[in-house]
Amino acid sequence: MNGVHDLGGSDGHGPINLEPNEPVFHEEWEKRVFGMFLPVAATGAFNLDEFRHAVERMGAPSYLNTSYYEHWLHAFETLLVEKGTLSAEELAARRAQIAQEAH
Amino acid sequence: MASSAHTRPLSDIEIRVKALESLLVEKGLVDPAAVDALIDKYEHKVGPRNGAKVVARAWVDPEYKARLLAHGTEAIEELGFSGMQGEDMVVVENTADVHNVLVCTLCSCYPWPTLGLPPVWYKSAPYRSRVVIEPRGVLKEFGLELPEATEVRVWDSTSEVRYMVLPERPAGTEHLSEDELAALVTRDAMIGVTKVSK
Numbered sequence: 001m002n003g004v005h006d007l008g009g010s011d012g013h014g015p016i017n018l019e020p021n022e023p024v025f026h027e028e029w030e031k032r033v034f035g036m037f038l039p040v041a042a043t044g045a046f047n048l049d050e051f052r053h054a055v056e057r058m059g060a061p062s063y064l065n066t067s068y069y070e071h072w073l074h075a076f077e078t079l080l081v082e083k084g085t086l087s088a089e090e091l092a093a094r095r096a097q098i099a100q101e102a103h
Numbered sequence: 104m105a106s107s108a109h110t111r112p113l114s115d116i117e118i119r120v121k122a123l124e125s126l127l128v129e130k131g132l133v134d135p136a137a138v139d140a141l142i143d144k145y146e147h148k149v150g151p152r153n154g155a156k157v158v159a160r161a162w163v164d165p166e167y168k169a170r171l172l173a174h175g176t177e178a179i180e181e182l183g184f185s186g187m188q189g190e191d192m193v194v195v196e197n198t199a200d201v202h203n204v205l206v207c208t209l210c211s212c213y214p215w216p217t218l219g220l221p222p223v224w225y226k227s228a229p230y231r232s233r234v235v236i237e238p239r240g241v242l243k244e245f246g247l248e249l250p251e252a253t254e255v256r257v258w259d260s261t262s263e264v265r266y267m268v269l270p271e272r273p274a275g276t277e278h279l280s281e282d283e284l285a286a287l288v289t290r291d292a293m294i295g296v297t298k299v300s301k
Contacts, residue, residue, distance in 0.1 A: 005209055005210065006208065006209055007208050007209075007228050007231040007232040008206075008208030008209075008231065008232060008235045008236075008259065009208075009232065009235055009236050010228075010232045011232070013227075013228040013229040013232045013233070014229050015229060015244070016224050016227065016229045016230050016233075016241065016244050017223070017224060017227070017229070018224055018244075018245070019222070019223060019224070022222050022223065024145060024146045024150075024219065024220055025142075025146065026223075028117075029114075029116055029117045029120040029121075031142045031146070032120050032121075032124055032138060032142075033120055034141070034142065034145065034220075035137075035138035035139065035141040035142040036123070036124060036127065036133055036138055038141055038187070039132070039133050039134065039137050039138065039141070040127060040132050040133060043132050045132060048262075049262065052210055052262070055210075064228060067223075068211060068223070068226045070116065073116065073119060073120060073123070076123055077119070077123065080123075080127075085130070085132070086123075086126055086127075086130075090126060091119075091122055091123070091126065094122035094125060094126055095118050095119060095122040097122075098113070098118050098121050098122055098125070099113065099118050102112065102113045102118070103112070
């Protein structure tokens with residue numbers, strides 16, 4: 001599928017930002033998103049190609065302005081709701097609950 | 104993982120991740136201990152030290168090198184490295200005349216068993232967009248200036264094939280052991296954005 005993810009040869013993305021001694025993960029939440037991928041895929045909830053496709057279906061501004069593991073999180077949320085594993089309402093309610101508890 | 108919750112408010116993304124994980128745990132799709140184990144594996148056990156062992160072996164053992172270049176997946180598995188994102192490995196050799204460099208323009212495909220998880224720059228739009236049209240310029244940003252006569256080959260991953268560069272063995276390393284050689288090999292040299300130096 002053609003789309004914004006097909007970056008080869010496109011211009012205007014700026015310099016490459018190198019980070020000496022870069023850690024494997026930069027945030028705790030990135031670790032959780034990474035660590036959930038294999039177990040959830042192993043249940044048959046989705047496969048890798050579906051996951052990649054869900055990232056490719058992000059709109060261009062979202063794709064370019066969010067990080068790699070945000071792409072993964074987006075794919076998780078998109079696919080699990082589309083496939084009926086979770087409902088959008090369930091996710092929204094749980095987020096509201098967590099936000100209130102952490103307040 | 105919630106230890107910081109009392110020192111600062113959770114970000115939107117932290118809330119989204121916690122919501123997702125807690126629901127998946129409740130539904131029996133995720134075991135938090137399995138998540139912890141995977142994080143530990145890719146944070147501490149799988150990484151470019153694996154690939155460096157493959158490179159060093161190829162430098163000291165011509166027969167291994169021939170197998171590595173002919174049948175990458177199997178040769179890498181001989182050293183115990185295999186699995187997810189390394190199921191179809193192709194190893195490309197840097198020589199005095201040819202320099203290879205890797206990218207995944209469509210995604211961020213990367214050989215996990217030998218190099219671990221990719222750095223942010225490898226996954227970023229600037230690298231993915233530009234290395235295929237001006238590789239020499241990109242390599243200069245990594246401090247690598249190649250002679251005009253050197254042929255540059257850029258390998259763009261497919262959804263299945265994962266590439267790895269076999270860097271050139273630096274001159275003056277004839278006296279070093281395999282382990283000492285492995286210690287010289289860097290992640291970036293196996294991506295092909297730098298060379299190995301002594």
